[in-house]
Amino acid sequence: MKVAVLIKQVPDTTARISISGGLVDEGSISKWTISPYDEYALEAALKLQSESGAKVVAITLGPQRSSKSLIDAAAVGADELMHVLYEGDTGSLSLQSALAAAVRKSEADIVLAGKQAADTNSGSTAPGVAQMLGLPCVGLVSEVKVVDGNFVATRSTSSGMERVSVNGPCVFAFDKGDEELRRPNVRGIMMAKKKPIESLSPADLGVSMEDGGVNVESVGYPPEKPAGQTFQGAASASEVVTKLREEANVI
Amino acid sequence: MGYEALDFYDVDSLLTDEERMIRDAVRDWVDESVIPKIENACREGVFLDEWRQELGGMGILGAPLKGYGCPGLSYTAYGVICRELERGDSGIRSFASVQGSLAMYPIWDFGSEEQKEKYLPKMASGELIGCFGLTEPDYGSNPGDMVTKAEEDDDHYILNGAKMWITNGTIADLAVVWAKLDGVIRGFIVEKGDEGFSAPEMKGKHSLKASVTSELVFQDCKIPKDRILPGVKGLRGPFSCLNNARFGISWGAVGAAQSCFDSARSYAMSRIQFDHPIAAYQLVQNKLAWMLREITKAQLLAYHLGVKKDSGEWVPEHISLAKMNNVDIALEIARVARDIHGANGILDEYPVMRHMANLESVKTYEGTHDIHNLILGRHITGIQAFTREA
Numbered sequence A: 001m002k003v004a005v006l007i008k009q010v011p012d013t014t015a016r017i018s019i020s021g022g023l024v025d026e027g028s029i030s031k032w033t034i035s036p037y038d039e040y041a042l043e044a045a046l047k048l049q050s051e052s053g054a055k056v057v058a059i060t061l062g063p064q065r066s067s068k069s070l071i072d073a074a075a076v077g078a079d080e081l082m083h084v085l086y087e088g089d090t091g092s093l094s095l096q097s098a099l100a101a102a103v104r105k106s107e108a109d110i111v112l113a114g115k116q117a118a119d120t121n122s123g124s125t126a127p128g129v130a131q132m133l134g135l136p137c138v139g140l141v142s143e144v145k146v147v148d149g150n151f152v153a154t155r156s157t158s159s160g161m162e163r164v165s166v167n168g169p170c171v172f173a174f175d176k177g178d179e180e181l182r183r184p185n186v187r188g189i190m191m192a193k194k195k196p197i198e199s200l201s202p203a204d205l206g207v208s209m210e211d212g213g214v215n216v217e218s219v220g221y222p223p224e225k226p227a228g229q230t231f232q233g234a235a236s237a238s239e240v241v242t243k244l245r246e247e248a249n250v251i
Numbered sequence B: 001m002g003y004e005a006l007d008f009y010d011v012d013s014l015l016t017d018e019e020r021m022i023r024d025a026v027r028d029w030v031d032e033s034v035i036p037k038i039e040n041a042c043r044e045g046v047f048l049d050e051w052r053q054e055l056g057g058m059g060i061l062g063a064p065l066k067g068y069g070c071p072g073l074s075y076t077a078y079g080v081i082c083r084e085l086e087r088g089d090s091g092i093r094s095f096a097s098v099q100g101s102l103a104m105y106p107i108w109d110f111g112s113e114e115q116k117e118k119y120l121p122k123m124a125s126g127e128l129i130g131c132f133g134l135t136e137p138d139y140g141s142n143p144g145d146m147v148t149k150a151e152e153d154d155d156h157y158i159l160n161g162a163k164m165w166i167t168n169g170t171i172a173d174l175a176v177v178w179a180k181l182d183g184v185i186r187g188f189i190v191e192k193g194d195e196g197f198s199a200p201e202m203k204g205k206h207s208l209k210a211s212v213t214s215e216l217v218f219q220d221c222k223i224p225k226d227r228i229l230p231g232v233k234g235l236r237g238p239f240s241c242l243n244n245a246r247f248g249i250s251w252g253a254v255g256a257a258q259s260c261f262d263s264a265r266s267y268a269m270s271r272i273q274f275d276h277p278i279a280a281y282q283l284v285q286n287k288l289a290w291m292l293r294e295i296t297k298a299q300l301l302a303y304h305l306g307v308k309k310d311s312g313e314w315v316p317e318h319i320s321l322a323k324m325n326n327v328d329i330a331l332e333i334a335r336v337a338r339d340i341h342g343a344n345g346i347l348d349e350y351p352v353m354r355h356m357a358n359l360e361s362v363k364t365y366e367g368t369h370d371i372h373n374l375i376l377g378r379h380i381t382g383i384q385a386f387t388r389e390a
C-alpha cells in the first residue's frame, strides 16, 4: 500500500506578514513551515506506515524553497519525496490538476492532505484533487486505519465522533487531531538529507498552469479592531447585555 | 509572538542544512517541552525525567561522538544544540554538557572497547545518565591537588574521598571519577549501587535550580579492576573533557543572552512610561544596541571556534577565550535585561532573572572567569600566574 501526503509550505504561524502591491511579500517572511493540518495528515500516514507497512510518498507543489518541507517530512519518516517545481502563483484549478497528476504518477492508493492550508485557508485542494482523480473525499478526518482491507476514518461531527469506512482509494482531508506529532531526531535528519527528491515540472506531468480557474486577486490586512468600550456601575448592565447579544453575538 | 533568535549578521546562514534542521528541532522542543515547565521545575528544584527521555529520543546526547550509537555530528552542530538548550535554561544545557562531554567523552576517548560498548549506546539514548567527579570540597580551581585516591586490592580498586558540586550526581547511573592511583590522576567508572558509594544531593541553590547538583562520597568504595579508564593518565584526562564542555558553553551562553535580548526588546516596545514605549528612549536603545553588539560578536566567536574545532586547528586557549567572553557578556546582558524589565524583571513570568542567576554558576564552573584569564595570561607571557611559587 502506498499513501500520498500532500504537503504545502506556508509562512510559520508566528511569522510577521507584510503586504506589498496587493500580495504577500514573501521576501519578508523569516520562517516557512509545513502547513499545520498537513502535519496531521503526515502523522496519520506515518501511523499507516508503522502499523500497516504502508509506503509514504510526500508530495509538494511550490517554488524551490518548498523542497525544505519534503526534507522535513523525510526527517520524520516519509519514504519518497516528490516536488512539483513551480515558481509562479497558482490558481486552485491548475494546482489541483498538477497535484492529481503527481498522485497518479506516484501510484498511491490513498491520499492524505490537510483540510485547508494555513496561509490561504481556501480548503479546496483535497476535494479538488479527489474530483480530478475521480475519487471520494472524506473531510475533517482525525485518524485513518486499515481494518479488514477497508480504510476506516474517524471524523468529528457537530454531535460527536463519526466513523466512516471506505472500501477503495480515497482522499482524506485532515483536521487537527489528538495525535501528538512526532518530532524529527538527529538520525532522521541525517538520513533525510540523503533521500533523493523527484523534481518534476507541471509540464513533465502534462499539466498546464495557464488556466488557474480560481485566482487570488489581492490580499489585505484585516480591519483594525475598534477601540474597546468601558462601562461602569450596575446601571449599565442591561446595555452591556444588549451589546454582548447584538453586537458581539456571544450570548 | 514566539521567540525570535537575534541573528543580526545571519551567522546561522553559515551552518549546513542539517545543522539548521537540528537547530529547528531542538528549538521547537525547547518551546514545547522546556519553556512551559521550567519555572515550576526551578521552584521545585528538579530536573524532569521526561527531559532526559526526550533528549535521548532526539538523539542529541554525545552529539559530536562517532560510533557506539552516538550521533556523530559536527562540533558546530553540538554548539548549536547547546545554544538552543541554554536559550531554554542553563540547567538543561548543563545536563547535556555533562552527559555528552564529561561522561560519554572520556569513555569514548579513554575507555576500553568493553566499556565503550557497555555504556555509550545507552548513554546516547538517555537510558543511562552519567556524571563527572573532579571538583572536591577543598580543590576547585586547582584539581591537580585532589585528595581522592584509589588503591589496588586484589582484583579491585578501593576509592576513598569526596567530590562536590557534581552535576547530575544523584540521578546518575554512573560517575566518571578522577582520583589518584599511586599519586597519578586516573579516571574510574563508579556505578550507582557500588559498595561504599553514595551521592547525596546539595540543596539550597539560587542558581541552576532545574539541575541536580550533588556530592559524591566514597568510603572504601569497591569497584572491579575493569572500571579504570585505561587510555589516560594525569590531568590531561579531565582537561580534555573540559575542553569539549567549555566549547559547548561558549555557544550555550549565546542562547541565554538571545533569550534575555528577546524578552528585553519586546518588553521595551510594549512598556509605556511618560506616554511612550520605554524603547523610544535613548538610554534604553543604547542598552539594546549594546546587547545586539555583544551577542553578534559572541555568535561569531562561537561559530569560528566551531569551525576550528571541526578542522582540528584549535588550542585550549581558543576555547578559554570564548567560554570566558561569552559567559561574561551573557551574564551582563541578563543583568541589563533585568533592569529594562523594571520590577517585572524579578518575576518568573520573564526568563531574565532565571538566566541571570544561572549564569552566575556558568561563570564559575568549567574554569572560573579568572582561571581563563590566567590561562590566556600564561599564553601571552609564557609565565604561569596560577600559583605564587616557582
Ligand SMILES: Cc1cc2nc3c(=O)[nH]c(=O)nc-3n(C[C@H](O)[C@H](O)[C@H](O)COP(=O)(O)OP(=O)(O)OC[C@H]3O[C@@H](n4cnc5c(N)ncnc54)[C@H](O)[C@@H]3O)c2cc1C
Pocket: B098, B132, B133, B134, B135, B139, B140, B141, B142, B164, B165, B166, B167, B168, B208, B213, B361, B364, B365, B366, B367, B368, B369, B370, B371, B374, B385, B386, B387
Ligand atoms: C552548579 C555547579 C555545577 C558544577 N558541576 C560540576 C561537575 O559536574 N563536576 C565537577 O567536577 N565540578 C563541578 N562544579 C565545580 C566547579 O567546576 C568549581 O566550582 C570551579 O572549578 C571553581 O572551584 P571553586 O568553586 O572551588 O572555586 P575556587 O577555586 O575556590 O575559586 C574561588 C575564587 O577564587 C578565584 N581563584 C582561584 N584560584 C585563583 C588564582 N590562582 N588566581 C586568581 N584567582 C583565583 C576564582 O577565580 C574564584 O573567583 C560545579 C559547580 C557549580 C556551581
